[in-house]
Amino acid sequence: MLGLMQDQPLLITNIMEYAALNHKDGEIVTKAVEGGIHRTNYGEIAKRSAKLAHALTKLGLTQGDCVSTLAWNTYRHLELYMAVPCMGAILNTINPRLFPQQLSYIVEHSEAKILFMDLTFVPLVDKLIQAFPDQFSAVKHMVIMTDRAHMPASLSGTALENALCYEELIEAEEDTYDWPKLDENTAAGLCYTSGTTGEPKGALYSHRSTVLHSLSSCSKDSLGISKDDTVMPIVPMFHVNAWGTPYNTAMSGSKLVLPGADMTGENFYNLIKDEGCTISLGVPTIWLALLQHVNSLGDPDCTQLPIQSFVIGGSAAAPSLIESLEKTFNAAAVHAWGMTETSPLGSVNRQLAKHVNLTDSEKMAIKVKQGRPPFGVEMKIVDDEGNKLPRDGVAFGRLMVRGPWVTKAYFKQTDHNILDDEDYFDTGDVSTLDPDGYMTIVDRSKDVIKSGGEWISSIDLENVALGQADVAEAAVIGIAHPKWQERPLLIILPKPGANPTKDDILGYLDGKIAKWWTPDDVVFIDQMPHTATGKIQKRDLRETFKDFKFTT
Ligand code: ADP
Numbered sequence: 290m291l292g293l294m295q296d297q298p299l300l301i302t303n304i305m306e307y308a309a310l311n312h313k314d315g316e317i318v319t320k321a322v323e324g325g326i327h328r329t330n331y332g333e334i335a336k337r338s339a340k341l342a343h344a345l346t347k348l349g350l351t352q353g354d355c356v357s358t359l360a361w362n363t364y365r366h367l368e369l370y371m372a373v374p375c376m377g378a379i380l381n382t383i384n385p386r387l388f389p390q391q392l393s394y395i396v397e398h399s400e401a402k403i404l405f406m407d408l409t410f411v412p413l414v415d416k417l418i419q420a421f422p423d424q425f426s427a428v429k430h431m432v433i434m435t436d437r438a439h440m441p442a443s444l445s446g447t448a449l450e451n452a453l454c455y456e457e458l459i460e461a462e463e464d465t466y467d468w469p470k471l472d473e474n475t476a477a478g479l480c481y482t483s484g485t486t487g488e489p490k491g492a493l494y495s496h497r498s499t500v501l502h503s504l505s506s507c508s509k510d511s512l513g514i515s516k517d518d519t520v521m522p523i524v525p526m527f528h529v530n531a532w533g534t535p536y537n538t539a540m541s542g543s544k545l546v547l548p549g550a551d552m553t554g555e556n557f558y559n560l561i562k563d564e565g566c567t568i569s570l571g572v573p574t575i576w577l578a579l580l581q582h583v584n585s586l587g588d589p590d591c592t593q594l595p596i597q598s599f600v601i602g603g604s605a606a607a608p609s610l611i612e613s614l615e616k617t618f619n620a621a622a623v624h625a626w627g628m629t630e631t632s633p634l635g636s637v638n639r640q641l642a643k644h645v646n647l648t649d650s651e652k653m654a655i656k657v658k659q660g661r662p663p664f665g666v667e668m669k670i671v672d673d674e675g676n677k678l679p680r681d682g683v684a685f686g687r688l689m690v691r692g693p694w695v696t697k698a699y700f701k702q703t704d705h706n707i708l709d710d711e712d713y714f715d716t717g718d719v720s721t722l723d724p725d726g727y728m729t730i731v732d733r734s735k736d737v738i739k740s741g742g743e744w745i746s747s748i749d750l751e752n753v754a755l756g757q758a759d760v761a762e763a764a765v766i767g768i769a770h771p772k773w774q775e776r777p778l779l780i781i782l783p784k785p786g787a788n789p790t791k792d793d794i795l796g797y798l799d800g801k802i803a804k805w806w807t808p809d810d811v812v813f814i815d816q817m818p819h820t821a822t823g824k825i826q827k828r829d830l831r832e833t834f835k836d837f838k839f840t841t
Pocket of ligand 1: 482601717730
């Protein structure tokens with residue numbers, strides 16, 4: 290027998306309309322790409338999204354069509370996040386930091402009909418179209434996300450000659466729209482992985498997966514976003530939906546602070562202080578930039594600022610980073626894990642009641658874990674044959690996940706099965722699971738160092754090395770070894786002005802790691818390569834050090 294409750298579809302439209310009805314005055318603050326601070330609210334965003342939907346309809350956009358964006362975290366991008374999926378079209382947010390070939394590949398593969406871009410990216414798009422005209426042939430319109438006064442002085446002779454101006458485009462349109470009642474499984478958003486191996490692959494989110502992900506992320510044991518919060522996503526809206534913040538803030542009615550194109554520690558600090566942010570989210574390199582800025586100001590007392598939590602994900606949060614953030618701001622550093630294919634929230638680190646009386650160092654041993662999955666995400670670890678491994682916090686294996694906001698197939702690759710026979714998706718991460726449900730990433734499967742039949746976690750070594758006072762960034766890669774197959778090489782970017790030696794570093798590691806994990810050598814570099822999403826680019830390091838030979 291079936292239940293007798295209403296079968297209302299779960300739609301992003303409901304999030305937008307709920308926000309406009311119930312917290313229309315809730316503020317959205319943007320550090321504008323054109324400069325200055327822009328203020329609006331959820332009521333205005335809904336009206337302008339309706340205007341945008343009318344304009345897009347006139348440009349010929351229909352249900353199932355794709356709109357791509359190259360844009361920062363701004364209110365206009367938020368309007369696209371609402372209008373495009375609510376019309377039944379698909380919003381494809383592209384990471385502008387990808388290689389030109391990858392960017393062009395994504396525009397072609399997504400079959401984008403309209404391309405929106407911030408002013409910052411006009412020269413990039415011009416170059417891309419000149420270099421890869423065929424890949425852009427399906428793009429019928431381009432829109433620059435600004436007003437007439439800030440449109441580039443001259444676009445003649447460029448590939449953007451006919452580009453439209455966002456504000457002009459929506460100006461005369463009506464501010465209500467008859468949003469269609471869509472099937473909740475309708476595609477809503479399309480994000481490509483950065484394609485560290487092969488071409489980028491598209492994760493295609495649905496309205497249903499997005500709403501469920503948003504509901505889950507608002508819960509207290511997840512991100513805990515509520516009407517009382519002021520949320521600043523520094524994680525970009527061009528990468529995995531800024532970890533869901535455009536939708537969960539609208540759902541909860543929290544004030545939203547968008548840092549725009551200004552990715553400096555100074556901007557983050559000023560916005561935290563001036564706008565009263567309580568939660569901010571970003572990758573470790575963002576927090577390093579923030580801490581460096583505070584340091585450059587002579588370490589003012591930040592403990593009275595309202596910030597309560599820094600959510601850290603994207604790559605592992607080292608104990609030294611967690612400690613610095615917590616001490617400097619008297620706030621919680623909350624470690625989270627996820628990936629493009631998991632919408633992205635897969636786990637969030639929150640303490641259990643039984644942890645309250647632990648010592649600081651015992652608490653730190655828990656905080657560095659990647660956290661527990663929220664209800665809805667199931668995890669298991671398996672060996673290379675797919676056999677389940679124990680959840681004892683010791684055994685480690687391939688991390689497999691399943692749930693209503695986890696990818697079941699890549700865009701346009703539905704004939705390629707990416708799930709195991711229990712419908713779990715292989716994350717490409719190696720991890721442990723402990724009896725309390727905490728998951729700890731040991732490594733990405735391709736980064737783990739295989740030494741004499743045992744595995745060495747590059748993340749664990751990096752985390753320890755980062756505790757040395759002279760170390761700004763640390764990366765460990767495996768170097769081929771005639772006897773042990775691979776041995777670790779530790780690559781260090783020293784802090785500005787610091788000049789550590791190999792002995793300083795190895796001396797620091799001594800006693801903090803198993804003897805056989807000790808790197809066979811330490812090298813110093815003056816620039817650390819990063820990926821499009823701010824992680825250390827190990828592929829480049831492997832290339833740079835491909836001929837490296839250990840001397841001992
Ligand atoms: P990209 O590879 O394009 O940056 P994702 O954002 O999807 O794409 O990256 C997901 C991967 O990032 C995860 O599979 C994992 O390896 C890594 N990752 C994410 N969060 C963490 C974390 N808290 N600790 C360690 N690794 C993480």
